[in-house]
Amino acid sequence: MKIWPRNVKTALDDEKRRLIRGFGLGRDGRVYMEYKIHQNIPGRAIIAASPSPLTIYHDEGCPSAKENKPCWHMGAVIMALKVDPPVEAELVVSQVAPCQIIRDLTEEILGRPGDFELLELVEEDVPADPEAVLDVPDDAHWLTRFNLPARVLKKVLAFRENQEKILTDEQRMRIPKPKYIPSGNELISAVSALVYGENGSRWEAPLLIGPKGSGKSTMAETLAAILMLPVNKVFGGIDINAEALLGARTLVPVEDVDIITEAKLRVACKTAGIEPDTLIQRLKGAQMKVGFEPGIFLKAVEKGEMIIVDEINMLIPEVTSLLHGLLDWQKTLSVPGYGIIQAPPNFRLVGCMNFGYSGTKSLNEAFQDRFRSVQVPHLGSEKLAELIQNETNCRESTAVKLSEIFSSLAQGVENGDLSERVLSVRSLFRIAMEEMDGCGTLRYVAASVLTDGISDRYEADRIKDIIEAHLR
Numbered sequence: 001m002k003i004w005p006r007n008v009k010t011a012l013d014d015e016k017r018r019l020i021r022g023f024g025l026g027r028d029g030r031v032y033m034e035y036k037i038h039q040n041i042p043g044r045a046i047i048a049a050s051p052s053p054l055t056i057y058h059d060e061g062c063p064s065a066k067e068n069k070p071c072w073h074m075g076a077v078i079m080a081l082k083v084d085p086p087v088e089a090e091l092v093v094s095q096v097a098p099c100q101i102i103r104d105l106t107e108e109i110l111g112r113p114g115d116f117e118l119l120e121l122v123e124e125d126v127p128a129d130p131e132a133v134l135d136v137p138d139d140a141h142w143l144t145r146f147n148l149p150a151r152v153l154k155k156v157l158a159f160r161e162n163q164e165k166i167l168t169d170e171q172r173m174r175i176p177k178p179k180y181i182p183s184g185n186e187l188i189s190a191v192s193a194l195v196y197g198e199n200g201s202r203w204e205a206p207l208l209i210g211p212k213g214s215g216k217s218t219m220a221e222t223l224a225a226i227l228m229l230p231v232n233k234v235f236g237g238i239d240i241n242a243e244a245l246l247g248a249r250t251l252v253p254v255e256d257v258d259i260i261t262e263a264k265l266r267v268a269c270k271t272a273g274i275e276p277d278t279l280i281q282r283l284k285g286a287q288m289k290v291g292f293e294p295g296i297f298l299k300a301v302e303k304g305e306m307i308i309v310d311e312i313n314m315l316i317p318e319v320t321s322l323l324h325g326l327l328d329w330q331k332t333l334s335v336p337g338y339g340i341i342q343a344p345p346n347f348r349l350v351g352c353m354n355f356g357y358s359g360t361k362s363l364n365e366a367f368q369d370r371f372r373s374v375q376v377p378h379l380g381s382e383k384l385a386e387l388i389q390n391e392t393n394c395r396e397s398t399a400v401k402l403s404e405i406f407s408s409l410a411q412g413v414e415n416g417d418l419s420e421r422v423l424s425v426r427s428l429f430r431i432a433m434e435e436m437d438g439c440g441t442l443r444y445v446a447a448s449v450l451t452d453g454i455s456d457r458y459e460a461d462r463i464k465d466i467i468e469a470h471l472r
């Protein structure tokens with residue numbers, strides 16, 4: 001949709017200026033405007049805009065917005081964003097959620113302070129540097145959807161700027177895509193821990209804890225994407241020992257022949273009348289010496305990348321004790337036969353663990369205390385439906401039904417009727433895909449996917465009852 005110069009001009013009419021209650025810079029980097037709906041009718045509304053790509057979030061109350069037409073409200077917010085019309089903007093018409101305002105921009109634009117009622121003006125304890133907040137580079141604009149607090153966003157942007165300078169092409173290819181959909185504040189908590197302190201110098205490793213399939217691994221990868229860090233994955237288990245992670249002594253080819261051997265060879269060759277150079281060349285690489293082959297962990301620490309330790313509670317104590325030094329303030333890794341490594345400032349670690357099902361152990365207290373524990377719950381119904389649709393491209397109605405079935409199963413688990421193993425987001429994707437591929441009705445594939453692996457007849461029947469109640 002196009003916003004025209006006349007829309008901005010109308011916004012500057014005396015009559016309209018009186019309707020504008022204030023402009024403010026939101027914590028999320030968007031510019032907000034609060035306005036009176038009409039001079040003689042009580043009631044206020046808000047509109048927001050974010051730059052590159054220019055997007056306007058407009059309340060459903062505006063008749064023009066409802067018809068996808070530009071209006072003076074849009075003119076006013078793009079003026080506050082310092083964008084000149086005519087300009088193309090994406091319009092999102094829905095209720096605009098109020099946001100905390102970290103800087104009142106009204107004075108700059110209208111020459112008087114803002115009068116906010118719906119928006120909340122908060123005192124930032126840092127000298128607000130809104131330019132820095134607003135100046136999110138185009139390729140990082142997706143970051144604003146996570147609503148990180150301004151201070152955290154600023155540190156993240158500085159971290160990324162540094163990464164941009166030092167990453168190799170190979171490392172860039174190992175940065176994952178940010179696919180995680182937050183259900184609450186958990187992503188903000190984890191990102192803030194990863195950049196604690198000045199320039200993130202006191203960072204702590206988040207430990208993502210939640211039921212199976214709740215998105216822990218996806219969130220860990222999203223954290224790497226946010227910080228622009230290449231990822232290295234380690235899975236906990238008894239076969240992972242310190243040697244496999246750190247590395248071990250091994251024989252490596254010697255690339256050179258030492259001077260004394262070379263001198264002796266030359267003399268001998270001369271006496272025998274042989275050309276020495278080919279012989280010396282052949283000798284190079286044929287000798288072996290004891291060297292050190294670094295393991296995945298050591299390499300990742302030295303290169304300042306991210307390590308994601310999945311199923312961290314399954315690690316053997318030999319390995320967890322190795323992580324201790326790396327996770328407290330010293331940030332050092334001691335490698336027998338190699339030395340003590342100081343982790344570079346951009347090294348990060350994220351742990352993930354399940355809870356509540358067999359085969360998992362709880363973590364040693366001193367070890368867990370080194371992490372910022374973060375709960376990663378299953379998504380609520382609405383967002384879960386959105387996820388199912390994104391993952392499988394199924395019909396919206398299918399996604400909604402499946403998310404409702406999931407809620408009822410979760411209720412059953414909470415009541416103690418069903419065991420936690422029935423809650424599987426991955427199964428919902430399977431059902432949607434099988435139905436789309438024509439493997440049966442939604443009711444049939446749902447029952448098959450959700451109960452075929454369950455030996456307890458009572459539990460399987462309860463699940464079938466739930467499916468039937470939703471898919472009658």
Ligand SMILES: Nc1ncnc2c1ncn2[C@@H]1O[C@H](COP(=O)(O)OP(=O)(O)OP(=O)(O)O)[C@@H](O)[C@H]1O
Nearest residue numbers: 179180181211212213214215216217218219354425
């Ligand atoms: N909140 C979410 N945002 C995005 N994707 C999600 C979310 N929750 C679940 N998923 C999707 O569900 C699937 C399982 O997610 P993931 O592997 O991250 O879960 P997990 O918690 O690590 O599981 P496990 O405990 O089995 O290791 C993936 O396809 C993932 O994309």
Ligand SMILES: [Mg+2]
Nearest residue numbers: 216217310352
């Ligand atoms: Mg996982």
